[in-house]
Amino acid sequence: MHDLPPTQATDTLGDDQALRLRADFPALAQSVNGHPLVYLDSGATSQKPTAVLDAERRYLETTNAAVHRGAHTLAANATELYEDARATVAAFVGVDADEIVWTSNATEGINLVAYAFSNASVGRGGAAAERFRLGVGDEIVVTEAEHHSNLVPWQELAFRTGATLRFVPVDDDGVIRAEAAAEVIGERTRIVTFTHVSNVTGAVSPVAEIVALAHDVGALVVLDACQSAPHLPLDLRALDVDFAVFSGHKMLAPTGIGALYGRSELLNAMPPFLTGGSMITTVTMEESAYLPAPQRFEAGTQRVSQVIALAEAVRYLDAVGMERIAAHEHALGERLLAGLADIPGVRVLGPPDSAGRAGLVAIDVEGVHAHDVGQFLDDRGIAARVGHHCAQPLHRRLGVTASTRASTYLYNTTADVDAFLEGVAGVRSFFGEE
Numbered sequence: 001m002h003d004l005p006p007t008q009a010t011d012t013l014g015d016d017q018a019l020r021l022r023a024d025f026p027a028l029a030q031s032v033n034g035h036p037l038v039y040l041d042s043g044a045t046s047q048k049p050t051a052v053l054d055a056e057r058r059y060l061e062t063t064n065a066a067v068h069r070g071a072h073t074l075a076a077n078a079t080e081l082y083e084d085a086r087a088t089v090a091a092f093v094g095v096d097a098d099e100i101v102w103t104s105n106a107t108e109g110i111n112l113v114a115y116a117f118s119n120a121s122v123g124r125g126g127a128a129a130e131r132f133r134l135g136v137g138d139e140i141v142v143t144e145a146e147h148h149s150n151l152v153p154w155q156e157l158a159f160r161t162g163a164t165l166r167f168v169p170v171d172d173d174g175v176i177r178a179e180a181a182a183e184v185i186g187e188r189t190r191i192v193t194f195t196h197v198s199n200v201t202g203a204v205s206p207v208a209e210i211v212a213l214a215h216d217v218g219a220l221v222v223l224d225a226c227q228s229a230p231h232l233p234l235d236l237r238a239l240d241v242d243f244a245v246f247s248g249h250k251m252l253a254p255t256g257i258g259a260l261y262g263r264s265e266l267l268n269a270m271p272p273f274l275t276g277g278s279m280i281t282t283v284t285m286e287e288s289a290y291l292p293a294p295q296r297f298e299a300g301t302q303r304v305s306q307v308i309a310l311a312e313a314v315r316y317l318d319a320v321g322m323e324r325i326a327a328h329e330h331a332l333g334e335r336l337l338a339g340l341a342d343i344p345g346v347r348v349l350g351p352p353d354s355a356g357r358a359g360l361v362a363i364d365v366e367g368v369h370a371h372d373v374g375q376f377l378d379d380r381g382i383a384a385r386v387g388h389h390c391a392q393p394l395h396r397r398l399g400v401t402a403s404t405r406a407s408t409y410l411y412n413t414t415a416d417v418d419a420f421l422e423g424v425a426g427v428r429s430f431f432g433e434e
């Protein structure tokens with residue numbers, strides 16, 4: 001594990017410290033297509049430090065047992081580690097342990113909430129679940145900037161319940177504005193859901209303003225924290241959202257583990273999504289009674305090693321310091337924007353300046369399809385994401401079908417950014433466009 005100096009609030013990492021951290025990530029040491037790997041796709045998934053890989057392996061080698069079942073020593077140890085991990089991850093995002101539900105990823109977390117609403121709408125959950133019932137005349141508010149994960153489940157919920165899906169339009173830069181949300185949120189609104197940080201524009205949403213608008217009309221807020229939890233200091237209690245989701249694989253942990261935050265009283269009033277073993281108190285042939293949250297939402301044998309690994313990832317991020325990580329990525333994002341502004345034929349999607357932006361940038365290269373841009377960069381060892389990044393409506397609104405995205409993390413340096421800029425600068429001439 002790294003031995004960086006202690007965190008200071010105004011501090012940033014800088015290239016030296018980012019390089020020292022990079023040594024913790026075995027995957028980043030390789031060459032790709034004859035070039036040292038330049039990994040700029042952490043927005044899709046992050047690389048994993050040895051400490052996280054070791055924690056998962058150690059657990060599997062020494063403990064490995066089903067949690068919340070069995071009285072033997074390994075099962076008791078596994079349960080303790082599993083619940084300690086919940087407390088660690090909860091503290092990382094500023095909430096209580098019993099307000100964190102383990103999921104496979106953010107997508108499952110959003111589906112869990114949407115299905116809890118539709119189960120309540122067909123009468124499941126009794127009087128406690130009344131507040132989650134939706135029907136004709138009720139409105140679910142989403143934004144035009146959402147990842148499909150935070151759009152499709154709400155479309156389906158609307159179909160199942162007869163509720164209406166309404167959209168907050170983004171501005172010409174693709175940014176969610178509170179004024180636009182105010183036009184759409186009203187007396188019929190029951191749910192307001194939006195992304196904290198856009199995975200396309202990197203724009204940070206005005207969370208406090210939108211939460212206030214939603215709560216004023218008694219609506220519940222679901223925050224997609226997929227692109228914020230890994231990159232910014234996050235205090236969900238202070239943000240006052242009712243639910244939030246994030247994915248472990250984007251924050252140094254393995255795939256297969258994510259988290260749903262829900263305010264305790266909401267989780268305990270909600271009917272379950274997945275049902276089966278481990279989430280019940282009593283079962284007869286006709287019906288079942290359910291455990292309180294979070295167990296109520298964790299049906300079946302759980303992914304314990306991934307949970308342990310996520311807690312280790314969070315410890316790693318905490319040790320580096322989230323303020324510092326955010327400042328470092330912001331500086332890299334600023335360099336990306338400044339460099340891209342000087343390359344003819346390249347359009348940056350999203351706000352042109354770095355204020356209110358996280359360290360990721362998506363571009364359109366005039367005359368060259370994003371997949372060709374991606375291939376050209378990959379030939380030079382540069383990993384960037386191409387396509388619509390699961391955000392077709394936002395791309396459509398910005399007048400493109402696809403883009404090329406560079407997304408930074410704590411292990412990236414200015415040299416990575418410069419390699420990307422140099423690569424992009426060569427694209428159009430290579431494809432005969434200048």
Ligand SMILES: Cc1ncc(COP(=O)(O)O)c(C=O)c1O
Binds near residue numbers: 044150198199227247
């Ligand atoms: C903003 C945003 N929301 C949701 C998701 C979905 O995450 P997952 O596929 O891990 O569930 C992503 C992943 O790219 C994302 O960037």
